[in-house]
Amino acid sequence: MRFHTRKWVKPEDLNANGTLFGGKLLAWIDEESALYSIIQLENSKVVTKYMSEINFMASARQGDIVEIGIEVVKFGRSSLVLKCEVRNKMTRETIITVDNIIMVNLGDDGRPKPHGKTEVEFVKDRLAEAEANGDN
Template structure:
């Protein structure tokens, strides 16, 4: 898994227990999945269709740095299925896993549109074209 983004846990990210609020973490994951999909599908019109069961495994507290990792599981005709792991850089523990995140590529009309992609492309490879 490639870890693309780091987030610093600040006081405004905490729940009443003094740990990272799950809703904040899910927003970070959703944003990362969208950005990853936009880059892969080369289209700014991408939306989250589905996020599978989430599994909180450990916590993060103020001052911790969390890393968000995304991998592609499958390319569909109009979609991209991702998996995600978030880990705490200080403790090295996995905070959460999300097995399936389905992102859908949209056309100008706002409806699902085929993207024509079948494998991960890296920016360095696109620059060679």
């Protein structure tokens, strides 16, 4: 799993117990899933369709740095299925896992649109390919 984003837990991110509010963490996961999908599918019109049960395994406190990892589980016709792990950057302790997040690629009409992707692509490879083809 590749960990792409880090977040610093600040006072405004805490719940009444002084730990990271679960809703804030889920918002971070949803945003990271959307950004990852937009980059993979090369389309800014991507929405979250489904998020499986979540498993809170540990908490985070003010001052902790958490990192969000995303991995592709499957490419669907118009969807991308991801899994996510959030862990404490310093201790590597897992805070939460989400086994299935389904992101859907949309067309200009707002309806699901086939994306034609079958494997993970890295931006550096796309740039190298474009340069090799003289598309820069």
